[in-house]
Structure formats: C-alpha cells, structure tokens
Amino acid sequence: MAGNDVLNRANKEKKDEFYTQLTDIEAELQHYTHHFEGKTVLCNCDDPYESNFFKFFALQFNRLKLKKLIATCYDSSSVAGEQLSIFPDKHPYMIQITEVTDENGDGAIDLADVEHLLKNRKNVIRRLKNGDFRSAECLSALKEADIVVTNPPFSLFREFMALLMQYNKKFLIIGNKNAITYKEIFPLIKENLIWTGCRGFAGGMWFFSDYEGKTEKIIGGKKVINVPSIWFTNLDHHKRHEKIDLYKTYSPDEYPHYDNYDAIEVGKTAEIPCNYYGIMGVPITFLDKYNPDQFEIMGMCENMDLYGLKTRIYTSEECKQRYLELFGKNGTYDLNAAGVVNGKKVYQRILIRRKQHENKTP
Numbered sequence: 355m356a357g358n359d360v361l362n363r364a365n366k367e368k369k370d371e372f373y374t375q376l377t378d379i380e381a382e383l384q385h386y387t388h389h390f391e392g393k394t395v396l397c398n399c400d401d402p403y404e405s406n407f408f409k410f411f412a413l414q415f416n417r418l419k420l421k422k423l424i425a426t427c428y429d430s431s432s433v434a435g436e437q438l439s440i441f442p443d444k445h446p447y448m449i450q451i452t453e454v455t456d457e458n459g460d461g462a463i464d465l466a467d468v469e470h471l472l473k474n475r476k477n478v479i480r481r482l483k484n485g486d487f488r489s490a491e492c493l494s495a496l497k498e499a500d501i502v503v504t505n506p507p508f509s510l511f512r513e514f515m516a517l518l519m520q521y522n523k524k525f526l527i528i529g530n531k532n533a534i535t536y537k538e539i540f541p542l543i544k545e546n547l548i549w550t551g552c553r554g555f556a557g558g559m560w561f562f563s564d565y566e567g568k569t570e571k572i573i574g575g576k577k578v579i580n581v582p583s584i585w586f587t588n589l590d591h592h593k594r595h596e597k598i599d600l601y602k603t604y605s606p607d608e609y610p611h612y613d614n615y616d617a618i619e620v621g622k623t624a625e626i627p628c629n630y631y632g633i634m635g636v637p638i639t640f641l642d643k644y645n646p647d648q649f650e651i652m653g654m655c656e657n658m659d660l661y662g663l664k665t666r667i668y669t670s671e672e673c674k675q676r677y678l679e680l681f682g683k684n685g686t687y688d689l690n691a692a693g694v695v696n697g698k699k700v701y702q703r704i705l706i707r708r709k710q711h712e713n714k715t716p
C-alpha cells in the first residue's frame with residue numbers, strides 16, 4: 355500500500371497511531387532554536403513514554419532554555435499511562451516539567467529518567483479526564499503554551515489547526531502533504547499566516563506504526579512505514595527567505611496559457627520563467643521553495659472558484675461532451691476541477707505571481 359493509501363485508510367478509519375522518529379524531530383528543530391528561549395512548549399498529542407517530541411524537549415530543556423514543557427496524552431493512545439508506576443491503572447495524564455537536572459549523568463532520557471523527572475518536586479503530573487486536545491483541561495494548557503510542537507492525529511488535522519489559529523499560537527507540527535490543498539488550510543498558506551517547514555517535500559517521512567504499509571522497513575527492530583508528510587509552522591526560518599534561481603525565459607510555446615484561467619502553465623518549479631510577471635500555475639511542491647518576498651500566492655485551481663480567478667466555467671454539457679471526445683464513451687470530464695490546457699486538465703496547481711518590487715529582467 356503506497357503512502358497516500360495508508361494515509362487515506364488511516365483518515366477513514368480514524369487510526370492515528372503513527373509515531374515520529376527522534377532523528378526527524380532533531381533534523382527539523384535545529385532550524386528554530388532561537389524561537390524557544392524562555393518559552394512554554396506544549397506537546398498535546400504525546401504520551402511521554404512513547405513520544406519522541408517529549409523526549410526531545412526533555413533532553414534539550416536546558417540547552418533551549420525552556421521555561422516549561424507540558425505533555426498531555428490521550429485516552430486511546432496505545433500506551434496511555436501504561437508504564438507509569440505512579441498510577442496503578444492505565445489513564446491519560448499531563449506532565450509539566452520546569453526543571454531538568456541530569457543527576458544520573460548518562461545523558462539519556464528513558465523510562466527511568468521520566469520517573470526521575472517526576473521525583474523533582476518542581477515537575478508535576480496529574481490525571482486528565484480523557485486527554486483530548488479539545489477538552490477543557492487540554493485547552494487550558496494550550497492557553498498557557500507559547501509554542502505547540504507535535505505530530506497531531508492525521509484524521510483531526512483541520513480541527514487541530516483551527517484551534518491553533520483560534521488561540522493565536524506559534525506552532526511546528528507534522529501533517530500530510532495533501533493538507534496543503536484543504537480548503538481550511540490553503541487560505542492560511544496563501545495569506546502567509548502559516549508555511550511549510552525546512553525539511554524537503556521529497557520522500558515522505560517514516561513513522562513507527564503497526565499499520566500495514568507497502569513501503570515499510572525496520573529501524574532499530576521496529577517497523578516504520580512511509581507517509582507523505584511535511585512540517586507546517588508559523589515560526590520563521592531561513593529557508594523561506596532563500597530566493598529561487600530563475601534561469602528560463604518565457605515563450606508562449608513552452609508555457610501554454612490555460613483555457614480557464616488568465617495564467618500560464620509551468621510544470622516544474624525550477625522552470626518558472628525569469629521574465630514573466632503574470633499569473634502562473636505551478637505544482638504544489640512549489641511551496642517547498644516558496645519565498646514570500648519573491649512571489650505571492652494568488653489562489654489554487656479548484657472547483658469552487660474560491661479565489662475568483664477563473665475566466666471560464668464549463669457547463670455539465672461541455673464536461674460530458676469533452677469526456678466523449680477524449681474517451682469515446684459517456685461520462686463526465688470535470689473541467690472545472692483543474693487548470694485546463696487545450697481541453698485537457700493538468701495536475702493540481704497553485705496560482706502564483708512574482709512580486710512587483712522585484713527587478714524586472716528583460
């Protein structure tokens with residue numbers, strides 16, 4: 355089963371048990387160190403005993419000069435409270451860490467260290483009703499937090515992001531690549547309220563999981579499966595200020611105009627022409643390279659004309675007729691769902707334009 359299939363099935367079945375590798379967290383977090391000094395970090399989908407997010411911040415607590423680390427774990431998490439000798443029964447709980455001392459000096463955070471952290475009277479643990487990130491108890495932790503860092507349940511990504519926006523929180527979270535095109539998420543990207551992280555889009559990410567996956571392997575004796583995932587954030591980072599080098603020159607032959615948008619089709623981000631200042635349709639992976647000083651996002655090719663950029667809306671008769679022409683049988687070719695070039699739909703496209711203040715090259 356390919357990464358996207360795994361994800362679709364997980365969404366459908368509301369299965370969310372994909373656990374992030376410490377190496378992936380370290381690789382991304384190294385770009386944001388300066389954001390964390392004096393801050394309260396919340397990992398609100400994270401059982402300390404299974405979550406590498408908790409592990410990362412506990413390990414890095416002093417180096418990052420954190421004020422506080424809060425982790426909450428969910429009722430249905432496979433190991434919620436299971437390994438915690440403090441509670442005799444399996445139960446969701448919240449841990450708040452304000453001091454990390456490396457008394458055993460081995461530099462490792464493991465089960466013993468979590469219990470060790472909890473022996474420090476400055477650090478507290480308490481039971482939660484259910485640990486749902488939307489519950490009143492978790493929302494009060496969210497209000498207190500400065501930065502939320504986690505991999506939330508894929509099936510609740512929209513709701514998770516809506517809460518972060520509602521409470522005006524800084525965040526760095528993992529989501530699936532498709533989330534870019536959600537109608538609740540894309541407008542936030544368009545308005546530069548959120549953006550993607552430093553890790554490149556290619557290759558997906560490997561998560562510990564018991565799910566079946568076509569693309570799976572074993573790391574450290576545990577199964578990992580590949581899911582097309584990226585980081586989403588509203589913390590600034592260096593990569594989004596790097597300019598894309600433009601080397602191609604515009605010609606109408608090489609860059610056809612859409613039939614239904616006043617824009618040209620650019621099949622690869624690397625081929626954005628250096629001398630074109632109108633609207634261009636580019637692949638979604640453009641966001642991996644997007645620099646808001648160089649380009650503005652105008653909208654996306656989609657069915658509902660949410661961004662008011664369509665120049666033509668096809669009738670259902672035209673969609674049926676086109677299907678017949680292309681495939682020789684009855685059906686509907688949904689021309690309104692995409693950018694159309696010479697009567698054929700192209701892949702999903704984001705509509706962008708160069709910023710006017712850039713020097714215009716001849």
Ligand SMILES: C[S@@+](CC[C@H](N)C(=O)[O-])C[C@H]1O[C@@H](n2cnc3c(N)ncnc32)[C@H](O)[C@@H]1O
Pocket residue numbers: 370371372373374398399400404405406407427428430431432485486487488504505506507508510
């Ligand atoms: C994709 S996993 C990631 C776990 C962990 N954050 C990590 O990265 O290793 C999402 C986690 O969210 C938990 N979860 C599911 N629904 C939740 C909810 N409503 N509130 C809080 N956590 C939830 C799942 O049990 C699962 O452990």
